[in-house]
Amino acid sequence: MLSRQKYPLRHLSPPIWHRIPGLKLLSYLHWDSWLFVLISLLLVVSFGLLYSAGGQKTSILIRHGIHLGVSFVVFLAMAHTSPRTFKQWAPFLYVAGLILLLAVFVFGSASKGAQRWVPLGPVRFQPSEFMKLISPLMLAYYLSDKPIPLNLKHLGIGFIIIFLPGLMIAKQPDLGTGLQVIGTGFGVLFFAGIRWKWIFKISVFGMAALPLLWWKLHDYQRQRVLTFLNPESDPLGSGYHIIQSKIAIGSGGLYGKGWCQGTQVQLNFLPERTTDFIFSVLGEEFGFIGACILCLLYFGIILRGMTIMTQTQDTFSRLMAGGIIFGFFICFFINIGMVSGLLPVVGCPLPLISYGGTSLVTWMAAFGMLVAIQSQNKSSPR
């Protein structure tokens, strides 16, 4: 029994590498080899693209490495926390997150016309990024003991949990992150067993509400939507990003121009090329093949996440896993849709690839939680 506890199901005897002294410690580590390999590959891609986009300087790689180091510690900490602890913490984190969002309005420093950052000693961070994780956590907490299918009251409260932070973030104004928070929430509802009837109703209502949303948008957001519809109308202003991004991706062709050989990237035509527009760098330098490989990696991670979710017994953990996977996908989808001209430019990093500490920490924490859920599955009898 003891060995069954220590070494999960399929390993009735310890693996060979546990005989090497020192490495035995690794067996105590919560780990998921599939996720580890796939995420590592994405991070390799990230470093490669940043090297090219940052002008072949090592300084950005060093900063990115530091962010990664911090994220990895957070990842391990999360992986070794019991999902029950997440559940206990969910309401507190949620309330704290809301307070921080309020703090952004009060003390936040503006960056590029939007208040997103809260200064915390020497570090500034974006509470909205963390909210991507915390609001599905809260939703999973709330729905974990509700009977399915969800009744109207529970659905209503679920909506409040989603829309309260979602709208606050959209108001900052950060439409991209706001949409992600709301989208992730819908993901949780979907896996919680919201009826198909309701899914259709909400979709229709959402379509009808679009004109209303337009009316509530900030000028610069409207400008972005208009630019999205016709980027050539304003080539010097807000259309510039998207035109240059499309040129970068389109000129990459099937095989790309080669690493560090993209003229759009290297001659500084492509704006925000280390952050939101990093996919355009990949498109230009590695072509359609590169884009396919990247999408495969993301799809692999999503598949692995879904597998973990289906293996999960406990409702809270299951919804949590569903939320994480769906949020990850939404983020990926919005980003690539945006830089390829399929969606308006809303400002959204490519998860695990774009340069930026808060986003990296958030997603590594999310995958830490997934690994924690996975470890719980392994150790609990079926």
Add this chain to the structure above:
Amino acid sequence: MRHRHIHSRSQEKHLTSHRAFVGIILIGLMILVLLGRVAYLQITDHQKYTTLSNRNQLRLVPVPPPRGLIYDTKGRLLAKNIPAFHLAIIPEQVSDLPLTLEKLNEIIPLSDEQRQAFLDKVDQHPAHQRQIVKLKLSEEEVSRFAVNQYQFPGVLLTVDLIRDYPYGALLGHVIGYVSEANKDDLTKLDKKRYAGTYQLGKIGLEKFYEELLQGLPGYQQMETDVLGREVRALSSLPSTPGTDLHLSLDIDLQAAATAALGENRGAIVAVDPSNGEILAIVSTPSFDPNLFVRGLDQRSYLALRQAADRPLFNRAIHGQYPPASTIKPIVALAGLSTQKVNTHQKVFDPGWYQINGNGRYYRDWQKKGHGWTDLEKSIRESCDIYYYILAEKLGITQMGSWFSDVGLGKPTGIDLPGEQKGLVPSIAWKKKAYKTAWYPGETVITGIGQGYMLATPLQLAVMASYIATRGQPYSPHLNKKIIPQKLPPLKNASPEHWATIIESMHQVTQHPRGTAYRHFAGFTLDAAGKTGTAQVFGLKANEKYDHDSVARHLRDHSLFIGFAPIENPKIAIAVILENQKASASVARQVMEAYLTENYHAQQTEVPPTSS
């Protein structure tokens, strides 16, 4: 309706698998949509985008906006933009950079720093981008290079606008200057707004109104080849020039005031009390702001910075001096208003005063004293003993609140950066600053504006405006577009008391025994004033001060506040002369210049010339 009543675990598991399956299908489809889009760009439209990328590269070159101009009250240009020439090199067109630099050095001197900075830039940028070698060539250098240009392929002159201050040192402190943005500035600047602009306001009005003066850059769309070389200019978006600034300052008066100060160190602030507009604000010695625009080498900068008479120090708003006897009218007003004194009461001045009749002697500036002195005489002859006694009666707290009410000890709110706020001492302040109790002797000397008290010349000009307007002045400002704001009025004084104070100050210039009588001899328009002498170092109880025997930098400062005419004052003024006498005559010259020029108030009889 499929899962209306799911209770059991197995049913939940079934739901999860089902939803996960649907989810994966949906996600897979959406990823295919993305890839379809990318394929459309990269395969279907590949040719189109390759063409755009190769032949039709567009580059946005920022066009910096012309900075807003600065005018004086009569529309004369105080700060303008003139073209400047810079020496630049396109590295890819030069075969041997070090040799070229060596040859260039013979016609245009280049420092080692400049050469190194240039070579660093070349390393960091593509070789087709031109890099500046030396900014702002002199006219001589430009012509020398023009003659020899054929020897230097790939070396060229570029031109842009730089700031020029035609009045130079006359306005160095007020207008300030623009110069290269340093690292600190660069982190704070809005990069978009400063695209193409490399200078910004560092001090004075140039700094205060930076937001206003800096316009918005325009852009020129350049067509470039595949390596990024600019081929030709396409469309362009013109820049938006910065807003012009119209000052209340009168450059004639500024020049007259500067001339009146001469070689002395000092400051003058002249303000129109009826609206708070600054007419002249001078600090001497000054510096030529054009030096900073054109770039000052380290040694010349240090020489300016470390000069003993501190030319970079704006005495008018940063200099804090004991206000000395110039505050006596306010103490007298406080005494009258709180009925501690009346106009008839007389005090005998033997030349000294002792608190409670013993202890330390507090001396009058006039050794033998002023004899029996009433309020009018106390201001006219600046009797110290009268104010020692009055200060004791008022107490430091009450006196301090009157000082605060006329604007001392707090910023005046002028539209210049970094104004000092002076100091009105209080018991609480001393406890905090020195951790000791307040002594009665300190109250006594505060009554004559000595001790801890400090005020800037600007604050003294505001105080003079308070008296000139009988307690209802306007906030001082240089920008004429600012709607005059009233300062908090001084409510506690009655019109009769103001009349008494102003009449006494009138006598300072008119009465033969007035302290400024001889300085104002022949000044036909009624002026009110008050002199002051600030001790630079403390005398021992019985020590005698002798102006000529004391080292120059330890000599007393001379101060004057005043206004003219008495009815409907047009000018209020504060003057300080460091380590010099006769600030009253400086003030007279400034007032005379202003009133003669603008109101023809004092038509000096020009004797008929018989030619």
